[in-house]
Amino acid sequence: MNKPLAYRMRPRNLDEVVGQQHLVGKGKIIRRMVEAKMLSSMILYGPPGTGKTSIASAIAGSTRYAFRMLNAATDTKKDLQIVAEEAKMSGSVILMLDEVHRLDKTKQDFLLPYLENGKIILIGATTENPYISISPAIRSRTQIFEVKSLQEEDIKQAIEFSLSDTERGLGNKKVALDELALLHLTRATNGDLRSALNGLELAVKSTQADEEGITHLTLEIIEECIQKKAMVHDKKGDAHYDVISALQKSIRGSDVNAAMHYLARLVEAGDMLIICRRLMVIAYEDIGLANPQAAARTVTAVQAAEKLGLPEAKIPLAQAVTDLCLSPKSNSAYLAIDAALADIRKGLIGEVPDHLKDNHYSGAKELGRGIGYRYPHDAPDGWVPQQYLPDGLKNKKYYQPKATGKYEQALGNRYKQLEERQK
Template sequence: MRPQKIEDVVGQTDLVGPGKIIRRMVEAKLLSSMILYGPPGTGKTSIASAIAGSTKYAFRTLNAATDSKKELEQVVLEAKMSGTVILLLDEIHRLTKPKQDFLLPHLESGRIILVGATTENPYISINPAIRSRTQIFEVKPLSPADVKIAINRALTDEEKGLGKLKINLTPEALEHLSQVTHGDLRSALNGLELAAKSTPPAADGLITIDLGVIEECVQKKALVHDKDGDAHYDVISAFQKSIRGSDADAALHYMGRLIEAGDLPSISRRLLTIAYEDIGLANPQAAARTVQAVTAAEKIGFPEARIPLAVAVIDLCLSPKSNSAITAIDAALADLAKGNYGEIPSHLRDSHYQGAAKLGRGVDYKYPHDYLHDWVKQDYLPSKLKQKHYYQPKDNGRYEQALKEQYLKLCQAQGRPFS
């Protein structure tokens, strides 16, 4: 089911959609070497294949870890004899220096258009000499809607898919398959193929793939599912609300459901959001500890990841809570949305150019570090917003209590009393 044209790529619309960078390269036939990085099964190889199919260039695939320099030499020889070759080099972060030194001049000559694929962060794991000669694009997990598109294509394509079989994939099974693979299309299609080819057909030849079959074939139980997929988000919602409500047992229960589904990305994103949205300034140290726990979980993976995640959940549940930070920024954004922003005071404007003083830019600005306690009274907000107070401090933790005391003092000293 690998796409042969760039317009057939599923997902990654920010890269291959109309008017986007890779689509522009293909349409103009002005290709440059690139590195695609992201989780497995998200379309790195598919994008490379589609680029080759759309441009009619030869397409070769090698693995930087397992293929030797000799295989690279053969690809280069082909490029010299027959023209440009698009080379997909998987696991490019494992490219050795001898292979790299051999490859670099051919990238510069344009004979080889390199598409490097990696699950590692290229800014950390890939040699600067390769990075400097490539454009780097992040490939993100597909959405459930994208996965459904690809599944339906596979069910109807008679040449490359399962279209010659009579298959009834139930809505519940489709929903589960699109959700539980977490944007890994390869896993979704592998599970679908196994289900289709291992399920005995009925007397009329119809192969019915229901939820139980899909659960068995992808080895992920549908602890959360319904035909509309709402239950998955219900669990995530219940997870956050349980932490916000300081119920550690409920939060552990809902996180257990997500762990059983193997949904580390959702757990990680939600915990980081909760740490800053719901605990926030009442206990900033808890947010820092959550970042550490999530980092550890992502490094070690399941099943051990459950341990630092549980530490973070219990810590957040039993911490004092404050949503004053999100409330403050949302209030500021709401003013902007209404066009209520005013002009930046002249003394705060950039003065690092010739003629700025004549325009009054930066004039009369008082440098706080030149004054006692590194503070001096002056206006910072636009004049029409001078009395605005977006931050509404709370008293739910020692840290924010101290911030509140300081905030009130500063507002009073600036002539902006807090009411």
Template sequence: MRPQHINEVVGQQHLVGPGKIIRRMVDARLLSSMILYGPPGTGKTSIASAIAGSTKYAFRTLNAATDSKHDLEIVAEEAKMSGTVILMLDEIHRLTKPKQDFLLPHLENGHIILIGATTENPYIAINPAIRSRTQIFEVKPLSESDIAHAVQRALTDKQNGLGKMQIKLTDEALKHLCSATSGDLRSALNGLELAAKSTVPNKKGTILIDLQVIEECIQRKSLVQDKDGDAHYDVISAFQKSIRGSDVDAALHYMGRLIESGDLISINRRLLTIAYEDIGLANPRAAAQTVQAVTAAEKIGLPEARIPLAVAVIDLCLSPKSNSAITAIDNVLTDIRKGGYGEVPLHLKDAHYAGAAKLGRGADYKYPHNYPHDWTQQQYLPNRLVGKQYYHPKTNGRYEQALKDQYNRLKKAQQKKQTAKNDNSKN
């Protein structure tokens, strides 16, 4: 069912629709090398096949991970003789440097039109030398209507599809096939083929494919992602952002997808990060509860781990939020990297070694516990940073409200003493 012409490509109309970039290239016969990236089964190889079929150029397919440099040399020799070859290179993110170095000159002279395919983010996973010589296009998951169209075409196509078989696909089964494969047309067609060829025809010779048959044939179907794929990290990102946005149902949904993929490690790490980054001082109890939930999840493992993890997710979603701690330390690091630091005040320097007193180390240091309320005014920041404020308290929770009140009291007392000290020095 692989398309032989650009008009036969299912979905991806933002690339192959009328007036869109790949369609323009094909119509003008001005092809350039490109990288197509997106989830499995969404049409990367199909687009390459359709481009070759529409332009009548020779078409070859290789895999960057399994095919050798010698295989590339064969394609290059063919390109020299025929003029132009379209090379579909799957898993291009796994292209080794020797293969890359061989390929680059052929891309430069235009003998080979490279169409690379990858499920990885090319801006992260692909070498800049290849990336700079290609256009990058994102291939998106197909819609349910796109998959339904392709399935119906497969059922009627007598040459390449299942049209010679007498198949009846129920509406319920079709709907489930289109929705449960999550935009992966290859999975949908593979499931349909398995269902058709493994179902015994009835007395009339009809192969009835109902919901139960489809469920058995596509197995783990809907929301499971490749743990190493780009889409998996998108789910992790959506998981944290849903908790940050206090959407319990969305957060549980994305965690469910991570559980189905078996990625307990990412869930635990992300929850611990969220507890301190997004909830933080607004509700320290939630952070402690999260640590307990993650510890329990690690000890009992999946599938039972889903229970304490769900408790943690709901708690974090509905907790007051504050990012004041991460903002404070990031403000400090930004300042330091810009040169915002100075010499440690003399009275704060290490004074435990022999001879430190002669150097004035630790002189005039005031031990706070010797004063009422275990506090006394003295300078702690370097001279050039006196008065600098990195921490800006929030008031979304009672705990941080109390911290803010205490912070402001101490700041005020410190400034009052500093003002009096400045006045005395003027007098």
């Protein structure tokens, strides 16, 4: 049986890795390790289909080490022993261990001494947060790197490469991929390159070529092969972003019916990751301090949606949209950080006042660091008049409270009281 396209197109070296330039780009940590021939064990964590196995494969292809792949959940201790024996004979082996968070104690105890002496260079892959799901014993012997969702341009680049590669890809076939079909393939797979390539291969193999031997892939064919509908068959493919924008603006405008309509369009298109990310942005950008509990409830709803998956995910997502729509609105915190960032980018920084500087080191006192700092917790109400901003910015006001919710009204009253007392 032929191996899937996504498997065949795994990178042979770091230059072929799609995305993840924060790890494998020029001068970045993994490339430095490979170039210096100083590989150490690592854990790669991030969403499915983003290149964790690809990075491991590329590292192996860029070095002289043997490369073996196992799964922590399904492979046995005996499988690990075989890898260990090979490592003893060859010097070192790179072991790609998928689902590393499911490594049980017996396998873990067996691996630890080999990680210590460098005989096995572990590259663990997981979709779980390793700081929570992986044992401290393994974590202390590995470096932890986050693998991020691929961008549309990354997916597009990989698709085009697979269509031109005659050795491993689909380059031996004449494939005409419509512009809208390519656009949908890059967007609807939500950064999952494996899904994009698998959908592409299915489309190519299941579509009859025309009289000239050309396999013509339309938007409708790609929709069927990845089982996700496009928003609207418009010429520029802008509908995807238009619907996301309309969802946020409807929630901001407190129109729950319009927001539910746009949510339904995104759900029907299968864009759950987009929905979840956008709802969390809206919760903090548009509702903000007017109703902080709505933001907390939105995070909980998103977590539930991610656990459930579609179609059931629509239920907590609809609840979050209703909650956000009918909540009071405030963008005061959003405006405050933007105003502060604008000053920073204009060079309005200034020096930290001496009394606020760190004084936990030898010689700090002689430099005047921390002298005159007043500890607010020593005051009866936890506040003392004291300058915190640099001299050139000491009268700046970034936060402007709004009166659109009881919580921010209370914050605003406290803010004004402190301003008066500071004066």
